[in-house]
Amino acid sequence: MSEARQLPEDELFEVEINGRTCEAREGETVFEVAARQGVEIPVLCHDTRLEPAGACRVCLVEVEGQRRLQPGCAWKVSAGMKITTESDRIEKHRRVLYGLYLADHKLDDAGLPVETANANQLRMLAEKTPPLQLEAVEAPRRGRPEDENPYIKFDPELCILCARCTRYCDEIEAVNAITLAWRGSETTISTAGERGLLDTSCELCGGCIDTCPTGALIEKKAPQILPAHAEKVRSTCNFCGVGCQLDLHVVDGKVAKVTSPPVGETVNDGNLCVKGRFAYDFVHHEDRLTEPLIRREDGELHPASWEEAIEVAAKGLLGVKERHGSDAMGFVSSSRCTVEENYLMQKLSRTAFRTNNIHQCAAT
Amino acid sequence: MLETTAQRERVLKLLEEEGGVTEESVRRVAREANVPEAEVWGAGLFYTLINNPGDRVRVCDGLSCQMAGADALTERLESQGKTCERVSCLGQCDLAPATLDEQMKLVTYEGRPTGVTPDDPELPMNLGGEMDRSYAGLARAREMGAEAVIDELEASGLQGRGGAGFPAHFKWRSLRSQAETERYIVCNADEGEPGTFKDREVLLRQPHLMLEGLAIAAWTVEAKDIYIYIRGEFGNERRNLDRAMEEAREQLSCFNWHVVDGHGAYICGEETALLESLEGKRGMPRLKPPFPTEQGFRGKPTLMQNVETLACIPAILSRGGAWFKGLGRNEPGTKLYCISGHVKTPGVYELPLGVTLDELVEAAGGYEGTPMAFSPGGASSGFLPMDQRELPLDFKSLAGAGSMLGSAGVVVLNDTVDMAVASAWQLVFFERESCGQCAPCRIGTRYLRRQLDRYVQIGDPASLAQADDVGWEMEEGSICGLGMVAAKPLEAARKYFPEAFETRNSNGSSKRG
Incomplete structure (x- = not known):
C-alpha cells in the first residue's frame, strides 16, 4: 500500500462503491478504498500488517462482472470497477456464515460468542447481523492444555482458524513457532510435537494475542474479563531505547495488562516484545527500589x-x-x-x- | 532464494521416507530441509498418508464401494483380526469393493468383469489398443511450430478433462504471452474424485500419450521442467509410468522430468492446492487471481493439465483439430467415461462427448436391477433422477441441469439404494477431504454430514431444516470448488427424491445403507 501511494497522479482512476464514485489507485484493494470512503466492510482474518488471506470469507462483496462474491481484503480494484458491499445477497451470506461460525464456537447463555478481555469480534458481528441458528458441530479441535508457558493461553473453542496468529508469527516475527495443523474440521493451531511454547522457537512476544480477533489467544496472567472501570494509559516502554509505546490497562491504580497501541499509530506499529508486553510485574513489586x-x-x-x-x-x-x-x-x-x-x-x-x-x- | 524454495519442496517426501510425522522425524526433516519445525509439523499432518501411515487395511468408502458392501467387508476383515481404516475413494470403483492391503497393494474381492472400449484405431486415446509409443504428435508439433500447435488445439475445441471443461488453448496461449521465461508444466495426475478412474486407465494403458502431450506442451510454451503430480495411492500406475518414461527416455530427453507422489489429500487435485503441495506446504487452495498461468509453481507461469487432456493432444496434432472436434456430439472430441455402480460391466469407455446415460450403460453391458438415479460426474455432481437419462453427458448440458460433467465419473444407483444414505456417504467424503481453510466448507461440510446422520438415525426431517441455507452459503462463500459443490449430493437428492427425506419411523428405511 505504501508503494501504491508513491505512484504519480496519472495512476489514479475511479471506481464505484455502492453507487458512489471514488478515487482509487493501482494496487489498492477493495477494502482499502472502501475504508478511505468510510464504507465499512466487516473482516475477521484481515490484519493490515499481513498479506491478505481471504480465508474468513466475512468480507465478501459483489464485484460487477464477477459471478462469485469476492473477498474485499484481497480483491484489487481496477478502473471503472463497480463494487457493492451491502445487498440482500451479502446480507444472507453474512447471516449464514456467522451462523456457521457460531455453530463452531463457545457461546454464552444468550447464544452469542463468549466475550473475552480482548473482546470478540465475531460477537460484535453477530450482534449487528443476527446469525442463522444452527446446531453445534462439535469440531474435534485440539488445544494444548499442558502448555506451561507463563504468558499465552490458547482456547480452541474460541478459535475461528483465521490463521492471523500463524501468519503473524511467520510474516512479521519470522519466528514460525505456531502453525495450522491437521485438516478439515480437525484443523487447529499447533506447535511442532504439540510442545509447550517454551520448548519451541516462540519468543513469547504475544503478537499472536494481539492479532487474534476472538480472544482464542489471550494473556494468561491478565484478568480474563477486564472490569468496566479499567483505564488505558499511554506510556513508553523503558526496557530498551527503541521507545515502543504501550497502553497500560490500569485497574484500581495498578497495571493489569499491557497492550500495544493500534497498528499504524506508533513507532512499534502494533508490535511488542516479551518484555514490553509481559514484564510489568516489577511496577508494583515489593522488592522494587523506590528511593536511594x-x-x-x-x-x-x-x-x-x-x-x-x-x-x-x-x-x-x-x-x-x-x-x-x-x-x-x-x-x-x-x-x-x-x-x-x-x-x-x-x-x-x-x-x-x-x-x-x-x-x-x-x-x- | 531458489535454494531455500527447493529445500522446502523436499519436506513431504522426506517425511514420507521417515515413515510419517513424529516429533523426532519432524525435527530431523526440519534440520535437513532448513524449514521451521512447526511448518514441517503442520504440512505433514495435512496429508493422510504422512499423518496416519502404518500397517492396516484401507477400505474404500466411495459411493460404488459402499453400494458393493464396503461396510460388510470391513466387518468381515475386522473379524479376521485385521485392522481397518475407512478411506476416501481409491479410484477402483469398477472393482468395488476395493481395499489397499497393509503394504498399500490393491486388493479386490468381487471378481466381476470390468470393461474398456475395444481396440479402435479411430479413437484418440484407444485404451483397448496397443500401447502407442510413436511420439508422432510430438514430431508433428516440431514441424508445425508453436503457434500452429495452439491454433490446432483451438480448432480441436479440446476442453480440460479435469472437471472444469475450460478450453485448453486459452491456457497455452496465456503461457506463451507471459513476459517471464521461467515457466513450468504440471500434469495433474492426482485423480481422486469419487467415481472416477479414467486417468488411472490412461496411466496403465496409454501412458506414452500423456507423456507425449506433456512434451508437446513444454515444447510449445517453452518450458524446461515438467512435473507430474501422481496420486499417492496409485502404486501400479506409478510403476507403469516409470516404466514408460524409461522406454521413452530418448524422446523425453530435452526436458527435465519430475514425478512427485501425492500424500493422501483429495484437495490437491485442485490446481492451486496441488501447487502448494508441490512446494512442500499444506494443500490449501490459493485465492484466484492470480491464476497459475500467471503465477503458479514457485510463483512462475505454469501450465496445468489433466492426464486425459494431455492424452488427447498427440492425436489432435497427428490427425488435426477438425477431426478431433468432429468426434464429439454437441461438444468436441471423445471422452473417457467412467461407469460403475449398478451396471453389468463397469469400466472406462471412450465415447463421443455428449452420449446419453443409456448409451454409456449399453457399452457397460446394461443396467443391474431397476435404475433409480445416477451421479453423472463424481460426488461433486450430485445425483440426477432417471427421467433425465436422455440428457447428453457433456459439460454444457449437465451444467444446465444444475449438475456437472466434472470428471465424468458416472455412477448408477438402482432402487435398492436409500438416497438419504447415499447422500450421507458423499457428505462423509467432503467433510473428510475439506482442507479446513475457509469456514463455509470446514464447518458446512461437518454441519450437513451431522444433520444428515441425525435424520437417518431418527427420521425427523427437521434435522435438515437449515440445510438449504447452509448449502447456499457453501456455494457462495467457499474459496474453492470443493466447498462450492460439497452440498450438491444432499441438495440434489432432496430435490429429486423428496420421498427419501420424509418422516421415517424408528425402523428407518427398508433399503440398504
Whole structure:
C-alpha cells in the first residue's frame, strides 16, 4: 500500500462503491478504498500488517462482472470497477456464515460468542447481523492444555482458524513457532510435537494475542474479563531505547495488562516484545527500589536523599581512580537507557574519569 | 532464494521416507530441509498418508464401494483380526469393493468383469489398443511450430478433462504471452474424485500419450521442467509410468522430468492446492487471481493439465483439430467415461462427448436391477433422477441441469439404494477431504454430514431444516470448488427424491445403507 501511494497522479482512476464514485489507485484493494470512503466492510482474518488471506470469507462483496462474491481484503480494484458491499445477497451470506461460525464456537447463555478481555469480534458481528441458528458441530479441535508457558493461553473453542496468529508469527516475527495443523474440521493451531511454547522457537512476544480477533489467544496472567472501570494509559516502554509505546490497562491504580497501541499509530506499529508486553510485574513489586539506599557501616541498606547518595557514589569512584588509576575502572551502561543517557554515560567515563573503558550491554 | 524454495519442496517426501510425522522425524526433516519445525509439523499432518501411515487395511468408502458392501467387508476383515481404516475413494470403483492391503497393494474381492472400449484405431486415446509409443504428435508439433500447435488445439475445441471443461488453448496461449521465461508444466495426475478412474486407465494403458502431450506442451510454451503430480495411492500406475518414461527416455530427453507422489489429500487435485503441495506446504487452495498461468509453481507461469487432456493432444496434432472436434456430439472430441455402480460391466469407455446415460450403460453391458438415479460426474455432481437419462453427458448440458460433467465419473444407483444414505456417504467424503481453510466448507461440510446422520438415525426431517441455507452459503462463500459443490449430493437428492427425506419411523428405511 505504501508503494501504491508513491505512484504519480496519472495512476489514479475511479471506481464505484455502492453507487458512489471514488478515487482509487493501482494496487489498492477493495477494502482499502472502501475504508478511505468510510464504507465499512466487516473482516475477521484481515490484519493490515499481513498479506491478505481471504480465508474468513466475512468480507465478501459483489464485484460487477464477477459471478462469485469476492473477498474485499484481497480483491484489487481496477478502473471503472463497480463494487457493492451491502445487498440482500451479502446480507444472507453474512447471516449464514456467522451462523456457521457460531455453530463452531463457545457461546454464552444468550447464544452469542463468549466475550473475552480482548473482546470478540465475531460477537460484535453477530450482534449487528443476527446469525442463522444452527446446531453445534462439535469440531474435534485440539488445544494444548499442558502448555506451561507463563504468558499465552490458547482456547480452541474460541478459535475461528483465521490463521492471523500463524501468519503473524511467520510474516512479521519470522519466528514460525505456531502453525495450522491437521485438516478439515480437525484443523487447529499447533506447535511442532504439540510442545509447550517454551520448548519451541516462540519468543513469547504475544503478537499472536494481539492479532487474534476472538480472544482464542489471550494473556494468561491478565484478568480474563477486564472490569468496566479499567483505564488505558499511554506510556513508553523503558526496557530498551527503541521507545515502543504501550497502553497500560490500569485497574484500581495498578497495571493489569499491557497492550500495544493500534497498528499504524506508533513507532512499534502494533508490535511488542516479551518484555514490553509481559514484564510489568516489577511496577508494583515489593522488592522494587523506590528511593536511594546507602549501605552504612552496620552493613544494612538505609534510605537516603539523592544528594547524599550521589555524593557517596562519586567519592567511592574517585577513590578507586586515585588508588588504581583511570583504566582500572570500567563503565557499563544498560540497554534500558535512552540514547541520551548512554551519551551521558560515556561522557562521564571519558571526561570525568578519563577512561575509554565504556560499554553498553546491548552492544555485543 | 531458489535454494531455500527447493529445500522446502523436499519436506513431504522426506517425511514420507521417515515413515510419517513424529516429533523426532519432524525435527530431523526440519534440520535437513532448513524449514521451521512447526511448518514441517503442520504440512505433514495435512496429508493422510504422512499423518496416519502404518500397517492396516484401507477400505474404500466411495459411493460404488459402499453400494458393493464396503461396510460388510470391513466387518468381515475386522473379524479376521485385521485392522481397518475407512478411506476416501481409491479410484477402483469398477472393482468395488476395493481395499489397499497393509503394504498399500490393491486388493479386490468381487471378481466381476470390468470393461474398456475395444481396440479402435479411430479413437484418440484407444485404451483397448496397443500401447502407442510413436511420439508422432510430438514430431508433428516440431514441424508445425508453436503457434500452429495452439491454433490446432483451438480448432480441436479440446476442453480440460479435469472437471472444469475450460478450453485448453486459452491456457497455452496465456503461457506463451507471459513476459517471464521461467515457466513450468504440471500434469495433474492426482485423480481422486469419487467415481472416477479414467486417468488411472490412461496411466496403465496409454501412458506414452500423456507423456507425449506433456512434451508437446513444454515444447510449445517453452518450458524446461515438467512435473507430474501422481496420486499417492496409485502404486501400479506409478510403476507403469516409470516404466514408460524409461522406454521413452530418448524422446523425453530435452526436458527435465519430475514425478512427485501425492500424500493422501483429495484437495490437491485442485490446481492451486496441488501447487502448494508441490512446494512442500499444506494443500490449501490459493485465492484466484492470480491464476497459475500467471503465477503458479514457485510463483512462475505454469501450465496445468489433466492426464486425459494431455492424452488427447498427440492425436489432435497427428490427425488435426477438425477431426478431433468432429468426434464429439454437441461438444468436441471423445471422452473417457467412467461407469460403475449398478451396471453389468463397469469400466472406462471412450465415447463421443455428449452420449446419453443409456448409451454409456449399453457399452457397460446394461443396467443391474431397476435404475433409480445416477451421479453423472463424481460426488461433486450430485445425483440426477432417471427421467433425465436422455440428457447428453457433456459439460454444457449437465451444467444446465444444475449438475456437472466434472470428471465424468458416472455412477448408477438402482432402487435398492436409500438416497438419504447415499447422500450421507458423499457428505462423509467432503467433510473428510475439506482442507479446513475457509469456514463455509470446514464447518458446512461437518454441519450437513451431522444433520444428515441425525435424520437417518431418527427420521425427523427437521434435522435438515437449515440445510438449504447452509448449502447456499457453501456455494457462495467457499474459496474453492470443493466447498462450492460439497452440498450438491444432499441438495440434489432432496430435490429429486423428496420421498427419501420424509418422516421415517424408528425402523428407518427398508433399503440398504
